[in-house]
Amino acid sequence: xxxxxxxxxxxxxxxxxxxxxxxxxxxxxxxxxxxxxxxxxxxxxxxxxxxxxxxxxxxxxxxxxxxxxxxxxxxxxxxxxxxxxxxxxxxxxxxxxxxxxxxxxxxxxxxxxxxxxxxxxxxxxxxxxxxxxxxxxxxxxxxxxxxxxxxxxxxxxxxxxxxxxxxxxxxxxxxxxxxxxxxxxxxxxxxxxxxxxxxxxxxxxxxxxxxxxxxxxxxxxxxxxxxxxxxxxxxxxxxxxxxxxxxxxxxxxxxxxxxxxxxxxxxxxxxxxxxxxxxxxxxxxxxxxxxxxxxxxxxxxxxxxxxxxxxxxxxxxxxxxxxxxxxxxxxxxxxxxxxxxxxxxxxxxxxxxxxxxxxxxxxxxxxxxxxxxxxxxxxxxxxxxxxxxxxxxxxxxxxxxxxxxxxxxxxxxxxxxxxxx
Numbered sequence: 001x002x003x004x005x006x007x008x009x010x011x012x013x014x015x016x017x018x019x020x021x022x023x024x025x026x027x028x029x030x031x032x033x034x035x036x037x038x039x040x041x042x043x044x045x046x047x048x049x050x051x052x053x054x055x056x057x058x059x060x061x062x063x064x065x066x067x068x069x070x071x072x073x074x075x076x077x078x079x080x081x082x083x084x085x086x087x088x089x090x091x092x093x094x095x096x097x098x099x100x101x102x103x104x105x106x107x108x109x110x111x112x113x114x115x116x117x118x119x120x121x122x123x124x125x126x127x128x129x130x131x132x133x134x135x136x137x138x139x140x141x142x143x144x145x146x147x148x149x150x151x152x153x154x155x156x157x158x159x160x161x162x163x164x165x166x167x168x169x170x171x172x173x174x175x176x177x178x179x180x181x182x183x184x185x186x187x188x189x190x191x192x193x194x195x196x197x198x199x200x201x202x203x204x205x206x207x208x209x210x211x212x213x214x215x216x217x218x219x220x221x222x223x224x225x226x227x228x229x230x231x232x233x234x235x236x237x238x239x240x241x242x243x244x245x246x247x248x249x250x251x252x253x254x255x256x257x258x259x260x261x262x263x264x265x266x267x268x269x270x271x272x273x274x275x276x277x278x279x280x281x282x283x284x285x286x287x288x289x290x291x292x293x294x295x296x297x298x299x300x301x302x303x304x305x306x307x308x309x310x311x312x313x314x315x316x317x318x319x320x321x322x323x324x325x326x327x328x329x330x331x332x333x334x335x336x337x338x339x340x341x342x343x344x345x346x347x348x349x350x351x352x353x354x355x356x357x358x359x360x361x362x363x364x365x366x367x368x369x370x371x372x373x374x375x376x377x378x379x380x381x382x383x384x385x386x387x388x389x390x391x392x393x394x395x396x397x398x399x400x401x402x403x404x405x406x407x408x409x410x411x412x413x414x415x416x417x418x419x420x421x
Contacts, residue, residue, distance in 0.1 A: 004030060004046070004048050004049075005028055005029065005030050005035075005045075005046045005048060005049035005050065006028075006029040006030075006049070006050050006052065006384075006410075006413070006415070007026060007027070007028050007029070007045055007049045007050065007051045007052065008025070008026070008027040008029075008052055008054050008059055008386070008388065009025075009026050009027075009040060009045075009051055009052065009053055009054065010024060010025075010026075010040060010053050010054055010055040010057075011025055011054035011055065011056070011057040011058060011059045011388065012025060012057070012058045012059065012392065013025035013027065013037070013058075013059045013060075013378060014058060014059070014060045014355075014358065014393075014394065015037070015060075015061070015377050015378040015379060016060065016061040016358070016359060016362035016363045016376055016377035016378060017359075017363060017377050017379070018355060018356075018359055018363075021058075021394070022037075022039060023039070024039050024040040024041075025037070025038075025039065025040070025059060026038055026039065026040050026042075026043055026045065027059060027378060027386065028043070028045065028046070028049070029384045029386075029410070029413050030413075031413050032383055032384060032412045032413035032414075033381065033382065033383055033384055033413065034378060034379065034380055034381065034382050034383075034384050034386075035380060035381075036380060037378065037379065037380055052408075054388050054407070054408075056390070057388050057389055057390055057391075057407055058388070058389040058391065058392045058393065058394075059378065059386060059387070059388055059389075060358065060362065060378070060386070060387050060389060060393065061362040061363070061375070061376055061377055061378050061385060061386065061387070062105065062106070062107025062108060062132075062362075062375065062385030062386060062387055062409070062410070062411060063104075063105045063106045063107065063108075063322075063340075063341065063361045063362065063365075063387065063400065064106065064107070064108045064109065064110075064321075064322070064361055064362060064365030064366055064368075064369065064375070064376065065101070065106055065108075065109045065110070065322065065323055065324055065326075065340045065343070065361070065365070066109075066110045066246075066267075066269045066321040066322060066323035066364075066365045066368040066369060067110060067112050067227075067248055067269045067271050067321075067323025067324065067325050068109055068110070068111060068112065068323065068324055068325060068326050068327070068337075068340065069111060069112060069113055069114055069325070069326070069327045069328075070094045070097055070098065070109075070111045070114050070116070070117045070120060070134075070328070070337075071090065071094070071113075071114045071116075071162070071327055071328065071329075072089065072090025072091060072092075072093035072094040072097075072114075072116060072328065073090070073093075073327055073328060073329045074093065074328065074329055074330075075329055076329055076330045081162070081329075082156055083156075087116060090116055091116055091119065091120070093328065094114075094116060094117070094120050094328070095120065095123070095129045095131070097328045097337035097338075098120060098124060098129060098130065098131025098132065098134075099129070099130045099131060100336070100337045100338035101131060101132050101337055101338060101340065102130055102131050102132050102409065102411065102416060102417070103130075103338065103403060103409070103417055104338040104339070104340065104341065104403045104406070105341070105387050105400065105403070105406045105409055106132050106340060107132050107133065107375070107385040107387075107409070107411045108132050108133045108134075108135075108365070108366070108369060108371065108375055108385065109132045109133075109134055109135070110134075110135045110136075110137075110186070110227075110323070110368065110369050111134055111135070111136045111137060112137050112140070112188045112227060112229075112248065112323075112325075113137055113138075113139065113140035113162060113163070113188055114136070114137075114138075114162065115138055115139060115161040115162070115182075117134060117136040117138070118136055118138060118182065118183040118184075120134065121134040121136055130416065132411070133371075133375075133385075133411070133412075134185075135185040135186055135369045135370070135371070136183070136184060136185050136186075137179065137184055137185070137186055137187060137188035137227070138179045138182050138183065138184040139161060139162065139163055139164040139175075139178075139179055139182075139184075139188075140162065140163045140164070140188045140189070140190055140229070141163070141164050141166050141172070141175045141176065141179070141187065141188065141189045141190065141215065142163050142164075142165060142166070142189070142190040142206065143165065143166065143167050143190075143206050143207060144165050144167050146165075146190055146206045146207075147163065147190035147206070147229060164178065164179065168211070169210060169211055169214050172207075172211045172214050172215050173214050173215070173218050175215070176215050176218040176219055177218065180219075180222050180224065184224070185224060185370075186219070186224045186225045186226065186227060186369075186370065187215065187218075187219040187224060187225070187226040187227070188226075188227050188228075188229065188248075189207070189212065189215055189226065189227070189228050189229070189239075189244070190206055190207075190228070190229040190230075191205065191206050191207050191212055191228045191229065191230045191235040191236075191238055191239040191244075192205055192206055192228075192229065192230035192231050192232045192234070192235025192236065192239075205232060205234035205235040205238060206235060207238065208238075209238050209241060209242050212228075212238055212239055212242035212243075212244070213242045213243065216242050216243040216244060217243075220243070224370070225245040225246070225368075225369075225370045226243075226244050226245055226246075227244065227245065227246040227247075227248055227269070227368075228244040228246070228247055228248060229248045229249060230247055230248065230249065230250065231249045231250065231251040231252060231275075232251070232252050233252040233253075233254060233257070236250055236252065236253060236257055237256075237257050240257055240260050240261055240264070240266055241260070243264075244266065245266060245267065245368075245370075246266065246267045246268070246269055246321070246368050247261065247266060247267070247268050247269070248269050248271060248323070248325075249269075249270065249271050249275055249325075250268050250269075250270055250309050250313070251275060251302070251305050251306050251309055252305060252309065253268070253309040253310075253312055253313055254312065255312055255316060258312055258313050258316035258318050259316060261313070261316070261318045262316050262317040262318050265319070266318070267318075267319045267320070267321050267364065267367060267368045268310070268313045268318050268319070268320050268321070269320075269321045269322075269323040269368060270306070270309065270310050270313075270320065270323075270347075270350075271323050271324060271325035271343075272306065272310070272343055272346035272347065272349075272350070273324040273325060273326065273335055273340070273342050273343045273346060274324065274325035274326070275302075275306050275325070276303050276306055276307075276346060277299050277302060277303055278334075307349065307350055310347070310350035310351075310352075311350050311351050314350060314351055314352060314356075315351075319364050319367065320347065320352065320356075320360050320364060321360050321361075321364045321365045321367070321368040322343045322344055322347060322357070322360040322361035322364075322365055323343065323365075323368075324340040324342070324343045326339070326340055338403070339401065341361070341400040341401045342401055343361070344357040344358065344360070344361055344397045344400060345357075345397055345398050345401070347360055348397055354393065354394045354395075354396075354397045355394060357397055358393060358394070358397070361400075362376050362377065363376045363377050364376075383412055383413070384410055384411075384412065384413040385410065385411050385412065386408075386409075386410040387406055387408065387409055387410070388406070388407045388408035388410075389405055389406055389407065390405050390406075390407050391405055404419065406419065407419050407420050408420065
């Protein structure tokens with residue numbers, strides 16, 4: 001007989017809200033939800049409870065990656081992404097990636113571009129495969145010659161389906177409607193092309209403000225959020241003024257646009273695990289246009305710009321969510337799926353405290369996903385997405401990169417991993 005109640009008892013609770021951690025905590029779970037929280041001895045524990053002592057451990061919300069791509073790719077060559085069209089192989093790979101995410105403590109993710117993620121989400125929700133809860137964008141919307149500006153026939157890009165090319169106000173509106181009809185949970189657009197940077201000359205702002213506004217209007221009318229890939233100043237500014245909900249990457253953020261973001265509650269997802277370049281990654285970069293970014297002067301400048309953008313946003317009161325931009329392929333940082341928590345370490349390098357970094361991967365992540373009323377914090381009434389950690393991540397945020405340190409993973413009230421057994 002399944003226990004009606006599950007009770008975590010005796011650990012330190014970091015609930016994700018920013019409150020002071022609660023010692024000797026008790027968390028009571030019934031079904032899929034948290035029903036009571038308090039200090040040991042202060043709350044009544046139902047008699048038909050499965051009590052799990054977690055003394056010496058830390059209880060935190062399940063982690064959230066607010067920006068990744070479940071594409072099923074394994075090659076560092078983006079041209080191979082286009083040419084490798086076998087959906088069955090990609091599906092098998094993303095099923096493995098989903099399990100790796102869940103087993104590393106990620107109970108929710110936002111996939112910012114991949115058509116096959118919709119099917120993966122259904123398979124997870126019906127219990128066929130293990131994985132986190134997923135918010136999926138389906139295709140990224142970009143203009144012709146924009147984010148996916150490969151020198152291949154346009155019909156190849158259409159066949160792969162990673163992006164939806166849209167030009168002009170009417171086509172932009174239609175592109176949003178197509179994603180929603182295909183099952184998208186939110187909309188991802190590209191208002192600044194790939195690699196946009198003052199120091200990297202292969203970029204410019206994409207889309208007029210009018211085009212962005214109509215996509216924002218269409219998304220919000222349907223009750224979904226809209227994210228914008230934007231690295232350069234003009235592309236960021238246009239997206240923020242037009243009303244997007246999150247800025248992805250944001251390398252050239254400045255104080256002026258950050259003031260608008262803070263006022264309008266626009267969240268920054270800086271994706272540092274991918275946008276901070278490392279010299280050793282140059283060997284895997286096959287695009288000659290991109291290899292120039294790894295030249296010492298360019299690399300240092302671009303990394304400084306990225307770190308400074310997050311520092312400016314943080315100082316300006318902009319909400320920051322943790323998103324790794326990991327794809328499962330050895331590029332953009334080279335991290336495999338399951339190593340997503342490295343993003344929290346990068347955030348602390350930008351001046352966020354360990355508590356703020358943890359909130360970026362829990363509470364603020366849930367806000368970016370539009371699910372803050374359901375997940376992101378350990379509070380009564382929320383879904384029970386909870387981790388039990390051997391140790392305290394506030395003492396060393398890198399602890400969350402070690403899956404073996406995650407003693408227990410609870411998703412939707414179910415214990416999906418128990419490494420204490």
